[in-house]
Ligand SMILES: Nc1ncnc2c1ncn2[C@@H]1O[C@H](COP(=O)(O)OP(=O)(O)OP(=O)(O)O)[C@@H](O)[C@H]1O
């Protein structure tokens with residue numbers, strides 16, 4: 167049996183710049199496979215190669231056994247693509263967008279109307295089908311985009327950051343929709359830079375950074391890694407000289423980083439560390455002016471997985487899942 171998606175040594179150079187660096191992975195039938203990585207990691211470039219939009223510089227990829235370069239017609243006929251930039255026509259109605267897509271796929275009139283009706287009902291857009299998409303919310307537009315990708319009876323759905331920039335309710339709805347479609351047998355490949363999203367809906371997750379896959383794992387394994395890189399950040403009114411050494415010595419603290427006037431204590435037990443800090447502060451007669459518990463950032467997880475230091479930009483862009491408790 168072939169895999170739903172298979173990539174071998176897939177590589178993309180833009181001039182001299184290596185955007186995707188000899189990545190290999192397989193996606194099983196019926197799986198929701200997440201491609202998790204920070205900005206510029208190579209997620210969109212990979213999706214573009216897998217969907218035949220961009221030609222790989224090296225390597226091969228296949229969809230349901232069809233080589234994406236040599237058998238692109240067959241491969242494309244069984245895939246749906248939701249690109250990172252909306253491909254919805256704002257001036258057309260939701261209905262017209264779907265019908266137009268159906269025509270592009272060469273689907274018969276009766277079939278495309280039936281399919282458009284089913285999809286619009288599924289996405290709760292049927293009542294608004296004749297309105298121009300221009301007046302739709304971002305979440306509604308994204309749903310039209312996904313519906314368009316499903317017009318051709320797709321067996322593999324590619325979603326490039328399907329929930330980015332959407333309100334909480336739309337995010338929830340789209341994730342639910344993806345799960346439901348998957349239950350009906352659709353294989354899903356999605357990119358995200360959101361750790362929580364990857365954890366919530368993916369069966370397996372590949373972590374990509376700077377064009378390379380750092381790890382392919384189940385969310386549970388990833389969660390274990392994440393648990394070990396939680397942290398508590400504290401700042402004191404008057405900081406004694408040797409506070410770093412003291413903080414390192416607290417129970418459940420694995421390491422301490424100084425960030426400006428704050429100290430970040432890495433731990434897998436934030437509640438224990440909070441208690442330890444209070445006790446320490448009382449003993450030393452220190453006044454904590456802020457204490458935050460922070461979830462792991464994508465950067466933390468990468469560092470843990472690869473042991474490599476990430477660049478400042480990645481640090482800035484990817485403080486995900488922070489859970490702040492100010493006092
Ligand atoms: N057409 C292009 N020409 C030159 N460089 C490109 C091109 N497309 C992408 N790149 C570069 O390749 C790298 C990977 O880009 P890509 O869009 O695949 O990242 P991404 O993981 O999708 O990022 P994001 O989370 O921002 O969408 C980036 O450094 C980007 O600047």
Ligand SMILES: [Mg+2]
Pocket residue numbers: 209210211250326
């Ligand atoms: Mg992208």
